[in-house]
Amino acid sequence: MSSRLSGPFGGSHSSLAVSIPRPPLPDNSGCRTSIYRKIEYCRTAQGVRAIDFPIDQIIAEKHNGQTVTDNLRLSCYWCNSFKGSDLSSADWATNRQIVPLFNPRQHIWHDHFKLDGLSIQPLTITGRVTSFLLRFNAPERIEERELLISLNAYPCA
């Protein structure tokens, strides 16, 4: 197992840190304190990384999302890259029903997902479309999760 993982677009995490733009912070509270320390999509913690994770706008500006604290969450590179500006996805198990993604401001992680060994398993249709779109169980992410668990650094609370 390698300790250096490639990012979702083939680059290293450090190259993605340069390429992903960050929205301006709404005030001096900063996104590196309190509520922003928890990565709420895949439960990977910022604390074990040498570089800062990007800030996700839960509702992107193109959907009239605002750059305000209530709409910002710390996100790992994988989740941030795969989610992009998406708010929903088609569920293949229900005839491609359009389902809103997991919203860390509205939903409780354990209501929609469970950690099963190295895999994040969906418990609901919301969990299923989110897990699919954000590729929670892609081989690279499973490998990373295995490493983080071995370092006692996963899952974050």
Ligand SMILES: [Zn+2]
């Ligand atoms: Zn993530």
